[in-house]
Amino acid sequence: MASKTRVLVVDDHAVVRSSLIRLINEEPDLVVCGEAEDERQALAATEKLQPDVAVVDWSLRVKDASELIATLRQQHPQIPVLVLSVHEEQYYAGPAIRAGARGYVMKQEATEKIITAIRCVATGQTWLSNQAASAVSTTSPDEWPADKVALLKTLTEAETDALKLIANGYSSSRIAELLGLRLKDFNTLRENLRTKLRLSSTAELFQTAPRWLAEAHRIEHKS
Numbered sequence: 001m002a003s004k005t006r007v008l009v010v011d012d013h014a015v016v017r018s019s020l021i022r023l024i025n026e027e028p029d030l031v032v033c034g035e036a037e038d039e040r041q042a043l044a045a046t047e048k049l050q051p052d053v054a055v056v057d058w059s060l061r062v063k064d065a066s067e068l069i070a071t072l073r074q075q076h077p078q079i080p081v082l083v084l085s086v087h088e089e090q091y092y093a094g095p096a097i098r099a100g101a102r103g104y105v106m107k108q109e110a111t112e113k114i115i116t117a118i119r120c121v122a123t124g125q126t127w128l129s130n131q132a133a134s135a136v137s138t139t140s141p142d143e144w145p146a147d148k149v150a151l152l153k154t155l156t157e158a159e160t161d162a163l164k165l166i167a168n169g170y171s172s173s174r175i176a177e178l179l180g181l182r183l184k185d186f187n188t189l190r191e192n193l194r195t196k197l198r199l200s201s202t203a204e205l206f207q208t209a210p211r212w213l214a215e216a217h218r219i220e221h222k223s
Helices: 014-025 039-049 066-075 089-099 111-122 130-138 146-152 157-167 172-179 183-196 202-222
Strands: 005-010 030-036 053-057 081-085 103-106
Touching (some): 005 014, 014 053, 014 111, 030 039, 030 111, 039 066, 053 066, 053 111, 066 081, 066 089, 081 089, 081 111, 089 103, 089 202, 103 111, 146 202, 157 172, 157 183, 157 202, 172 183, 183 202
Parallel strands (some): 005 030, 053 081, 081 103
C-alpha cells in the first residue's frame, strides 16, 4: 500500500462513492485510503489519513465544495484536489480552480479519463479538458458587467442559498425541502430572486443560474 497513490474520496451519494472507490481500487497504482460524505468528515479524514490526493464531488448536500477546497488548500497545501462533477465545465471549472482545485473532470467521462485525471493531479499537474481550460483562461472580471455584479450583492443569504441549489440542478420541490420551506414559500423566494436579478422568467433563472453562481464565487474569492 505504501507504494500506491493514496486517494480520499468525498461524495455525498453513497452509491456513487462506492462505485468510485471500486473503480480506483482496481488500479494497480492507486488505493482508496478513506472516504467522506460531507465537509466535516472530509476535513477530519484528511487530517488523520494525509492522502496523496483528494477526489471531491462539487455538490455536497446543500452547498458546493468551494469552501472545502479552499480550506484543504490552506491547511494541507501539499494535498492536491481533483473535482469530479456532473456539472458543466464551462460554468464550474473556473470556480473550482480559483478555490484551489488542481483539476476538474466530469463524472460522465470514460473511466480511463477519470483515472488519468487522478494520476495527473496526484503528481502535481493540472487536469482540465480543452473546453474547461478555455473557460478558465477566458474568465475575466471585466467580462461581467458591473451592474450585474451589483445585483448579486443585493441577494439575501436565503436567496443566495436558493441560487446555489437552482444552479446545481435541484427541482423546486427538492430545494424547498433542503431549505426547510413549504413549496409555496420557496416559490415566493424564487420569484424575489428572479426579480432582483432582473430576469424575465423562471425558465431564464434556471438556465442562467450556473453563470450567476460562477460569478458569485469569483466575487467571494476575490474579496
